[in-house]
Amino acid sequence: MTIGKSSPAARGDRLGFVSLVGAGPGDPELLTLKAARRLAEADLLLYDGLVPPEVTALATRAQHFSVSKRAGRPAVDQDTIHQVMIRGARRGKRVVRLKNGDPFLLGRGGEEALALRAAGIPFEVVPGITAAVAAPALSGIPVTHRGLAAGFTVVSGHAAGAFEPILGAVVPGSMTVIVLMGLRNRERIAATLLDRGWDPRTPAAVALAASTPRMHLWTGRLGELGTARLEAPADAPGTIVVGEVANLSALIGGTRTPARTADAGAPRTLDGPREQARKV
């Protein structure tokens, strides 16, 4: 089996092909060209809950299956996702497994690649723009800014057992800390950093629904992060940033994606310092 050597369209064999595709943070214009092409060619699409309809709509000829665990629905279990991909490929289908952000960053894409390899199914990985960097960037936060941070760490905030040992090992103020899936646990995340000795005045930000028309940014201090009221829809995904770089959002400003209408033009750049100050 080869990975990425021949395009699905170029092969004449009966075995199908699986593309593990990153959809980016939400804005369809942040898909890669390869991701958009794979969607257009797909026969079968399996997509996660955070992928918006504007993106799945690009798979015009495919059968669509949501494997979301959002909106109160039970998740389709991981083994079923593997089996559906494998069965589809064995039937000669071009299968696209579409994930939010990058498929290999906190997205279980590695497990799916291993399952495909074990089953002898040809596949490729189409990396996507990860929210870990894009959500701060669209909020005017360069996660490494010369003189402020020479590196960053990305951690899952889903379970304390996973984030506490990592955050406990980061020397206070030594780098930017980025937490995905951490909104519900943000009080404990902030407490972990404060217990480790981080200064409560360290700048912090939460970028919500970045790259979508629902985008919202909270900025403040680490000491306020745990109790901050985030004025965004409860189901909006959020990326937490802790570190001096978070202050730059007030100087750089955010890039907002307008709701798409027939006459929607290019994305606008707004959220200058004054507009942000009003929201904070």
Ligand SMILES: C[S@@+](CC[C@H](N)C(=O)[O-])C[C@H]1O[C@@H](n2cnc3c(N)ncnc32)[C@H](O)[C@@H]1O
């Ligand atoms: C299951 S993780 C998947 C991460 C994804 N693989 C990536 O590379 O971005 C989903 C988390 O990514 C973050 N996220 C995804 N989309 C986002 C967005 N548009 N704005 C802010 N954060 C986002 C949130 O922390 C969310 O809980």
